[in-house]
Amino acid sequence: MTGGPAGMVGSDPDQLESLARSLTKSATQLRAAEKAVGSLVKTTAWHGPKANAFKGQWNGGTGAGICRAADQLDRMAANVQGQAYQQREASAPGGSAGKADWDDPERTTESKPWFWVFNHDVPVDHGLKRFPPDGLDMTAAPTDVVQGALGDCYLAAALAAIATTPDGAARLESMITRNDDGTFTVRFPDGTSETVDADFYVKKDDGEVAYGHGPDGQPNWYSVIEKAYAQRNDGYDDIGDGGWTHDIFEELGYGDDHIDGTDATEPNKIWDMIHTATEGGRPATVSMNSDTFDGLDSGGHALTVIDTYESGDDRMVRIRNPWGYVGFEEEIRAAGGRIGSPDDGTFEISVEDLARISSGFAVG
Amino acid sequence: MDTTPPVAAAPPFPVLADAVRQADLIIVGRVSGTHDQVVEVQPVELLKGTAPGGKVEVLLDATVGDLSDGVLVLDGSTPRHLLADPGVARREVERSLAGLPVPDPAPEEAQIRTLAEAADLVVYGRSRPAPGEPRGAAAKVQVEVIATLKGVVSGTEIDVARGALAPQPGGPWAFPDDPYSGVFFLAQDDSGWVTISPMPPARIERRSVARVLETP
Numbered sequence: 001m002t003g004g005p006a007g008m009v010g011s012d013p014d015q016l017e018s019l020a021r022s023l024t025k026s027a028t029q030l031r032a033a034e035k036a037v038g039s040l041v042k043t044t045a046w047h048g049p050k051a052n053a054f055k056g057q058w059n060g061g062t063g064a065g066i067c068r069a070a071d072q073l074d075r076m077a078a079n080v081q082g083q084a085y086q087q088r089e090a091s092a093p094g095g096s097a098g099k100a101d102w103d104d105p106e107r108t109t110e111s112k113p114w115f116w117v118f119n120h121d122v123p124v125d126h127g128l129k130r131f132p133p134d135g136l137d138m139t140a141a142p143t144d145v146v147q148g149a150l151g152d153c154y155l156a157a158a159l160a161a162i163a164t165t166p167d168g169a170a171r172l173e174s175m176i177t178r179n180d181d182g183t184f185t186v187r188f189p190d191g192t193s194e195t196v197d198a199d200f201y202v203k204k205d206d207g208e209v210a211y212g213h214g215p216d217g218q219p220n221w222y223s224v225i226e227k228a229y230a231q232r233n234d235g236y237d238d239i240g241d242g243g244w245t246h247d248i249f250e251e252l253g254y255g256d257d258h259i260d261g262t263d264a265t266e267p268n269k270i271w272d273m274i275h276t277a278t279e280g281g282r283p284a285t286v287s288m289n290s291d292t293f294d295g296l297d298s299g300g301h302a303l304t305v306i307d308t309y310e311s312g313d314d315r316m317v318r319i320r321n322p323w324g325y326v327g328f329e330e331e332i333r334a335a336g337g338r339i340g341s342p343d344d345g346t347f348e349i350s351v352e353d354l355a356r357i358s359s360g361f362a363v364g
Numbered sequence: 365m366d367t368t369p370p371v372a373a374a375p376p377f378p379v380l381a382d383a384v385r386q387a388d389l390i391i392v393g394r395v396s397g398t399h400d401q402v403v404e405v406q407p408v409e410l411l412k413g414t415a416p417g418g419k420v421e422v423l424l425d426a427t428v429g430d431l432s433d434g435v436l437v438l439d440g441s442t443p444r445h446l447l448a449d450p451g452v453a454r455r456e457v458e459r460s461l462a463g464l465p466v467p468d469p470a471p472e473e474a475q476i477r478t479l480a481e482a483a484d485l486v487v488y489g490r491s492r493p494a495p496g497e498p499r500g501a502a503a504k505v506q507v508e509v510i511a512t513l514k515g516v517v518s519g520t521e522i523d524v525a526r527g528a529l530a531p532q533p534g535g536p537w538a539f540p541d542d543p544y545s546g547v548f549f550l551a552q553d554d555s556g557w558v559t560i561s562p563m564p565p566a567r568i569e570r571r572s573v574a575r576v577l578e579t580p
Contacts, residue, residue: 143470147374148374151373153373215466216465217379309490310510311490311510311545318545324379325375325377329451338540340566341539342466342467342564344567348542348543
């Protein structure tokens with residue numbers, strides 16, 4: 001016999017849905033409590049060692065633990081909802097586990113909620129992300145670079161460009177030394193170095209993705225170099241104010257060839273520069289700004305030149321947005337660009353079309 | 365001296381894996397109206413969260429210029445805010461929900477070697493969907509060969525079909541709808557050339573493959 005009253009197999013979908021609602025409500029209450037306390041922790045005028053210890057305990061895991069519990073409740077709610085749905089479908093005449101229609105006039109939210117719930121165990125991690133060093137991926141590839149919420153696209157685009165070349169990937173990896181105490185030392189070509197601790201706060205404590213990471217949301221070699229670069233300057237806020245990719249190339253031991261203005265509108269000049277770079281194993285980037293590209297309302301953006309190729313009369317450039325997804329899709333297509341599938345942040349565009357939307361190029 | 369302003373644009377959305385984790389509601393929806401910067405969306409299918417009673421209201425802000433039918437990853441506010449690019453591919457959302465990497469991971473060096481050994485033909489080329497292939501789900505393409513990295517091919521264009529793939533959440537990858545370059549690891553079967561890579565050819569970088577194949 002399987003659970004429940006004698007002879008009963010399965011469940012009452014109405015009761016399951018009631019349970020799901022309770023679970024969801026409890027999760028919401030937990031999150032509200034975490035948010036309220038978190039806000040008080042930030043704003044309460046309490047200073048000194050004990051205050052620091054309390055705040056450290058909260059920020060170091062207690063708040064995140066409450067969020068995890070809420071997530072767990074949500075997952076349980078989703079699974080219970082899924083069970084209710086399946087039970088109802090299976091019980092219906094001719095029922096199956098197929099998908100219902102939102103437009104079904106028979107469906108009402110109160111009496112017959114419609115669910116199509118994945119029963120996957122969705123990984124969750126709200127709140128502050130703090131990482132130990134052992135899990136960091138130190139093998140450099142351009143797709144590892146996903147810009148956080150800082151305005152440091154110039155750094156992200158340049159590092160991804162360096163990682164496109166075999167020499168560059170090796171150079172980036174060799175810059176980083178993992179120390180016995182868990183810290184990382186990043187050595188720059190000018191002989192200076194920065195040692196950074198092993199805590200990588202990829203997210204701020206409000207859950208916003210803050211700093212550089214990989215496509216899986218986890219820190220990697222890029223997070224280490226970004227942190228060292230911030231430390232080398234005046235912090236994350238400083239490097240988040242924008243910059244130039246050719247400066248990064250130069251700081252990392254490359255040349256700083258770059259063109260802008262009218263030079264950056266001439267397809268032949270652009271092609272000579274970036275095709276020669278990709279064929280010669282040198283890193284290259286492209287910049288756009290709001291004057292040249294409709295996708296930007298203000299300011300500018302730097303992207304990585306991944307590759308170039310010729311096919312018939314076409315001279316094509318493959319470009320990667322360091323955001324990790326293409327963004328500006330409509331504007332890219334309107335400019336003549338082609339977007340791949342799946343969206344890995346890359347698009348292809350002819351050098352003639354690129355010349356119309358770019359504001360500058362740099363080659364390391 | 366630089367005359368251009370420094371470049372600084374930050375992404376408007378988190379990576380999809382984070383967006384899916386944070387989402388209160390993920391739906392496939394149809395846009396049914398717009399008023400005062402708020403778009404009304406009729407849910408067609410629920411991918412995550414609790415089914416709302418009626419239409420869903422989505423705020424159009426500076427980040428979101430317009431909204432069209434498709435998959436929407438939304439937070440729990442009223443009206444709701446988008447957490448991911450509007451029109452994100454359903455397959456990618458389903459992979460994220462299942463905890464799989466998005467996009468399909470590019471091959472590492474060892475995998476490139478294994479694929480190259482197993483392949484009868486490796487070409488770098490530009491594909492376009494074969495006539496009649498559905499948008500967003502093309503499984504057959506015509507490949508304009510730009511360079512042959514292994515094997516021999518006659519002519520400059522070959523027909524290629526997606527090879528067999530293990531079942532996975534979100535379904536198999538599709539070839540891009542637009543002409544797009546990539547590296548095709550191919551074997552020949554009764555129907556012609558088929559891909560043998562678990563990831564789409566567009567995810568395989570020419571320079572990575574050339575580097576591996578040039579190194580003994």
